[in-house]
Amino acid sequence: MEIPYSKVDCSGKELEYVKEVLESGWLTTASRAQELERRFRDLIGCKHALAVNSCTSALHLALDACGVTTNDKVLVPSLTFTATAEVVRYLGADPVLMDVDYETGCVTPDILIDALNTDPTIKAVIVVHFAGYPIEMNNAERTGIADICKRRGVRLISDAAHALPARRNGEYVGNAGDATCFSFYANKTMTTGEGGLIATNDAEIAARASLMRLHGIDRDVWDRFTKKGGAWEYDVLAPGFKYNMPDLNAAVGLAQFERLDDMRAARQKCAEYYLSELSSVVDLDLFGRNISAEDHAWHLFPIVVRPGSNVSRNSLIDQLKSLGIGTSVHYKPIHRLSYYRERYGFAEANYPSTERIWKGCVSLPIYSGLLQIELEHVVRSVKKCLA
Ligand SMILES: *Cc1c(COP(=O)(O)O)cnc(C)c1O
Numbered sequence: 001m002e003i004p005y006s007k008v009d010c011s012g013k014e015l016e017y018v019k020e021v022l023e024s025g026w027l028t029t030a031s032r033a034q035e036l037e038r039r040f041r042d043l044i045g046c047k048h049a050l051a052v053n054s055c056t057s058a059l060h061l062a063l064d065a066c067g068v069t070t071n072d073k074v075l076v077p078s079l080t081f082t083a084t085a086e087v088v089r090y091l092g093a094d095p096v097l098m099d100v101d102y103e104t105g106c107v108t109p110d111i112l113i114d115a116l117n118t119d120p121t122i123k124a125v126i127v128v129h130f131a132g133y134p135i136e137m138n139n140a141e142r143t144g145i146a147d148i149c150k151r152r153g154v155r156l157i158s159d160a161a162h163a164l165p166a167r168r169n170g171e172y173v174g175n176a177g178d179a180t181c182f183s184f185y186a187n188k189t190m191t192t193g194e195g196g197l198i199a200t201n202d203a204e205i206a207a208r209a210s211l212m213r214l215h216g217i218d219r220d221v222w223d224r225f226t227k228k229g230g231a232w233e234y235d236v237l238a239p240g241f242k243y244n245m246p247d248l249n250a251a252v253g254l255a256q257f258e259r260l261d262d263m264r265a266a267r268q269k270c271a272e273y274y275l276s277e278l279s280s281v282v283d284l285d286l287f288g289r290n291i292s293a294e295d296h297a298w299h300l301f302p303i304v305v306r307p308g309s310n311v312s313r314n315s316l317i318d319q320l321k322s323l324g325i326g327t328s329v330h331y332k333p334i335h336r337l338s339y340y341r342e343r344y345g346f347a348e349a350n351y352p353s354t355e356r357i358w359k360g361c362v363s364l365p366i367y368s369g370l371l372q373i374e375l376e377h378v379v380r381s382v383k384k385c386l387a
Contacts, residue, residue, distance in 0.1 A: 001377050005326030006187040009368045010252075012259050017251035024247075029214075032250035037197070039257050043165065044174035046199040048206035051250060052213050055161045055183030055196035057243035059087040062179035062198055063124065065208040066155040068093050072123040075115050077107050078333040078346070079354045080128045084159050085334045088126075096122065097335055097346055102353040105130035105287055105302070109143055116152055124155035129163035129173055131330070132189070132297030133288050136168055137176030146176040157181065161196075162299035164189050165260055168291070174199035179209070184249075189263065189299050190256040192249035216240030259368075266368035267298035270375060274301055274364060277379040283309035283386045285360070298366060302330055303382070305360040311386055313360050319385045320362075325378055328363040 021032060033051045040049040052058050068074060070092035076085050078097040088095040098115050101108045107127050116122055127145055129135050137146040137158075149156040156177030160166075163173040164182050174180040179202070184195035200206050211218070216238035245253075256263075272293055278284055285304040288296055305313050317327050333354045335346035348355055364378055 001374065002324045003326060003365050003370075003374045003378060005328050005363070005365050007365075007367050007369050008186060008191060009259070009263060010255070011369075012255040014252050014255040017255050018248065021247050021251045027248045028246045029244040029250075030247050032247035032254060033245045036245075036250045036253045036257065039254070040174075040197060040199065043257075043260075044172045044199055046174050046180075047201045048199070048203070050198045050200075050206065050209050050213060051245040051253075052196045052198065052243045053245055053249075054194055054243075055159070055181050055185065056083040056087060057213070057241065058181035058183075058196040058198045059083065059126070059157065059159060060090050060241070061209040061212055061243060062157045062181055062200075062205070063087055063091055063093070063126075064212055065205040066124050066157065066178050068124050068155070073119060073121055075112070075122055075125040076334065077126075077128050077130075077354075078335045078351045079105055079130065079331055079357060080159065080334065081161070081331060082334065082337060083161075084126055084128060085340060093123070094344070095334070095340070097351065099351040099353050100130070100357070102285075102356060103287070103290065104133050104135075105357060106133055106135050107145065109145060109148055112145060112148055116148075116154065122154055124157065125149055126157045126159055128159040128161075129166060129297075130300075131287055131302055132162045132166055132299040134163060134166040134168035134173050134291065134295055134297075138171075139169060144176075149177060161185075161188060163297045165264055166297040167295040173297075175201060178202055179205055184253055184256075189267070189297055190253065190260055192245065192253035192256070195245050195249050195253060211237060212240040213243040214240060215242065263368040264297060266370075267366050268293050268296070270366045270370050271296070271298045271301055273372075273375050274303075274366075274379065278303060278382065281383060281386055282306075283311070284382075300330055300363050301366040302357075302361045302363045304357055305362065305386070307356065307359065309360075309386065313362055316362055316382075316385050320378075320381055323377075323381045325381055326365060329361055330363050331358070331361075333358050
């Protein structure tokens with residue numbers, strides 16, 4: 001049996017919608033991208049949704065719209081993909097790293113408050129809804145991550161590359177803080193090949209991000225093409241970027257979006273099977289058990305091999321590979337990456353939970369096309385390796 005780590009599910013109307021775009025003669029940003037934005041607003045409940053060409057672009061635009069600039073400091077968890085930290089550098093600002101909670105892989109209110117107390121000059125915070133776990137942003141007691149940022153006058157951006165669709169306290173991830181950034185990269189919970197989206201309830205952030213995603217031009221291309229008179233005329237208000245989402249990609253996204261809930265439910269089934277079968281394995285720690293399974297996006301299923309186990313993480317990966325099972329690692333922490341370590345001197349000792357996760361983590365296959373017999377093979381193999 002060969003079980004890849006990840007597999008794209010294009011079993012819906014992807015081909016049909018892409019064909020329509022190809023036949024329409026207009027491939028770049030227009031009605032399909034706008035339609036994807038409209039569907040997003042309807043589902044998430046946010047006021048503004050801006051489709052772009054990646055989550056990295058979305059994060060860059062969101063930070064810029066929050067006014068982050070040269071020599072500002074931005075808090076970022078160390079347990080994340082490099083994109084979360086690199087966008088801070090795009091603006092000449094500096095990332096300040098936070099540890100995460102070992103139970104969830106996410107930043108907690110206590111961790112955030114500590115970091116803000118340690119450095120009162122922090123301008124903005126990026127949190128990551130790790131693996132699809134929805135961080136509590138707001139609550140009645142005003143002790144959520146967004147409540148804290150608001151009280152402290154600090155800007156807040158969510159990296160929700162894993163968290164579509166996910167909910168907390170009845171609200172979709174995408175409504176809290178200043179902006180939320182989603183990814184439609186090929187292996188994410190929905191894909192457009194490459195793509196991303198900014199969700200926000202702030203009209204000023206939406207206006208700035210909308211301007212900057214296409215060269216800083218005061219009207220978008222589709223506007224210029226369709227409006228009568230002066231199609232050639234435009235002004236540039238800022239040196240913007242080239243971050244728009246082509247309709248060709250949005251067409252794939254629309255087909256994916258139609259199956260967003262079905263695909264999430266299929267991943268939840270995988271997660272529930274893994275949780276029920278692997279919880280009793282003494283050498284493993286698992287994530288994502290303290291919220292309702294319906295609220296989790298289940299983008300990743302990381303397991304952590306405990307320190308002192310007979311089998312190392314690397315050897316588990318090798319053994320699973322020899323049994324035909326693909327895995328991945330999320331993540332080699334930012335504080336261990338050469339550029340960041342050399343520039344900022346980040347020390348491993350400051351991120352104990354991140355270190356423990358990094359040293360033991362293996363992400364198991366989890367996707368809508370994964371069959372029950374394949375899940376059983378994965379579980380059996382993991383148990384055998386750790387026995
Ligand atoms: C995938 C990912 C990104 C980057 O997404 P792109 O769409 O590839 O730019 C950013 N942050 C996290 C946590 C990710 O997993």
